[in-house]
Amino acid sequence: MSTTDPRHHIPFRLVRKGVVMSPLPGAANEVEGVLNPASGRTPDGTLHLLPRLVSEGNVSRVGLAEVTFTDGVPSGVERRGTVLEPDAGWERGKNNAGVEDPRITWVPSLGLHVMSYVAYGPLGPKPALAVSDNLTDWTRLGPIQFAYQPDLDTDLNLFPNKDVVHFPEPVPGPDGQPAYAMLHRPMWDLGWFRPGEGVHLPAGLADERPGIWISYVPVADVEKDVRALVRPRDHRLVALSEFDWEALKIGAGPAPIRVEEGWLLIHHGVSGVPEDDPFVPNRRVSYAAGAMILDPADPARVLARSAQPLMAPETEEERSGTVPNVVFPTAIEEVDGTRYVFYGMADAHIGVAVLERTV
Numbered sequence: 001m002s003t004t005d006p007r008h009h010i011p012f013r014l015v016r017k018g019v020v021m022s023p024l025p026g027a028a029n030e031v032e033g034v035l036n037p038a039s040g041r042t043p044d045g046t047l048h049l050l051p052r053l054v055s056e057g058n059v060s061r062v063g064l065a066e067v068t069f070t071d072g073v074p075s076g077v078e079r080r081g082t083v084l085e086p087d088a089g090w091e092r093g094k095n096n097a098g099v100e101d102p103r104i105t106w107v108p109s110l111g112l113h114v115m116s117y118v119a120y121g122p123l124g125p126k127p128a129l130a131v132s133d134n135l136t137d138w139t140r141l142g143p144i145q146f147a148y149q150p151d152l153d154t155d156l157n158l159f160p161n162k163d164v165v166h167f168p169e170p171v172p173g174p175d176g177q178p179a180y181a182m183l184h185r186p187m188w189d190l191g192w193f194r195p196g197e198g199v200h201l202p203a204g205l206a207d208e209r210p211g212i213w214i215s216y217v218p219v220a221d222v223e224k225d226v227r228a229l230v231r232p233r234d235h236r237l238v239a240l241s242e243f244d245w246e247a248l249k250i251g252a253g254p255a256p257i258r259v260e261e262g263w264l265l266i267h268h269g270v271s272g273v274p275e276d277d278p279f280v281p282n283r284r285v286s287y288a289a290g291a292m293i294l295d296p297a298d299p300a301r302v303l304a305r306s307a308q309p310l311m312a313p314e315t316e317e318e319r320s321g322t323v324p325n326v327v328f329p330t331a332i333e334e335v336d337g338t339r340y341v342f343y344g345m346a347d348a349h350i351g352v353a354v355l356e357r358t359v
Helices: 219-224 226-230
Strands: 012-021 034-041 047-055 059-070 073-084 099-107 112-121 124-132 139-143 161-166 178-186 212-218 233-239 249-252 257-259 262-272 285-295 298-305 327-335 338-345 349-357
Touching: 012 047, 012 073, 012 338, 034 059, 047 073, 047 099, 047 327, 059 112, 073 338, 099 161, 099 327, 112 161, 124 161, 124 226, 139 226, 161 249, 178 219, 178 249, 212 219, 212 226, 212 249, 219 226, 233 298, 262 327, 285 327
Parallel strands: 034 099, 034 327, 034 349
Antiparallel strands: 012 349, 034 047, 034 338, 047 059, 059 073, 059 099, 099 112, 112 124, 124 139, 161 178, 178 212, 212 233, 249 262, 257 262, 262 285, 285 298, 327 338, 338 349
16 A cells, blocks of 8 residues: 555644653652653643653663743643552562553543553563542553453453553443443464464454554443443454554553544554564664554544654663663653653653644
C-alpha cells in the first residue's frame, strides 16, 4: 500500500517542546531513571505527572510530580513523593520487584482515575489496576484476570502483558451494549520463562509479534462493583505490526482521546534486532511513536494508521540513556486548548511534545 492511501492519513503531528523531568541527583529512587509517566489532575485542577521512578536494581515506583510551566508550556516538575510502591506480594519476586509504566485514564462516569500498571512479580510482568479520586491515594483492584474465551483456545492469563490503557468513557461492546474497554498487549513467547516452551499463539493468529488487543467489561458490572474492571472479557485483536518502523511489535501509548475522526490512539512501534529475553534492556532496537484512528462504533476496528512515525528518536536525550533510541509516549493532557503528549526518553528522562492537527 502506498502512503497516500487514506487508511494511512493521520491528521496530526508531534512537535517537541523539551525535557520536563530528569533524575534528581542524589535521589535514591531515581538513580536508574525517571520515565514513562501517567498524568492527571488533582481535585483542585492542578496537572501532575505520575512518573515511573527507577532505583538501583531496576526497582520501580510510581511518583507524583506537579507540572510547572514556562510561558504556558510544561517545562518542569515539583516532586510530591511516591504514590505506589511494590508492596504487594504479587508485585515482587525473590530477585525483582516493581510497579512499572503507569497509564491513567480519568473516567468521569465513575468519578475515578483508573491506573493500569505492570506488576513485576514472581512470574514476570503482569498487568494490574488501581483507582483513585484524588491522584494521591490509590486502591489496588489487583491483577487483571482475563476471562477464558473458548474460541481463542488459550488462557490469556498465561502470558506477560503490558501497555494496558482504558477508554475514558463507555464504548459499544461486541454485543452492542455499553462497556468499559481496555487495550492491552499480550506477549506469546514463554521461552524466556520456561526454556524450550516457545511461542503459544491463540487460535486463528499466525503472526507471533506482540500486537494491540481490546477487552471489555459491561458497564452494568462496573456500576455494581468497580472491581469488575479487573475481569475483562470478549478479547479481540485490534492491530499488528504493519510498517518497517514497527516491525518487531506495537503497543498502546496514552489512553485514546476522542477526535473528529474517531478515537485517536498514539502507539509505539519497535524495530531492530530482538533479544531472546524481552525483559532485559536491548540496545539494538528503536522505539518510535505513531498513531491510529479507531472506529467509535467498534473500537476494535482501525480506520487509519500512520505509515511513518510521528516521532522517532532524534535528540540526545532520546538517543542516549538506559535504553538508547527510545521515544515512548504514555500520557496526553489538554492545557488551555493545547494537547501535550508526555513521553519517556531512552528510559532515562521525560519529554513533552505538542499534538497538533495538520489539516
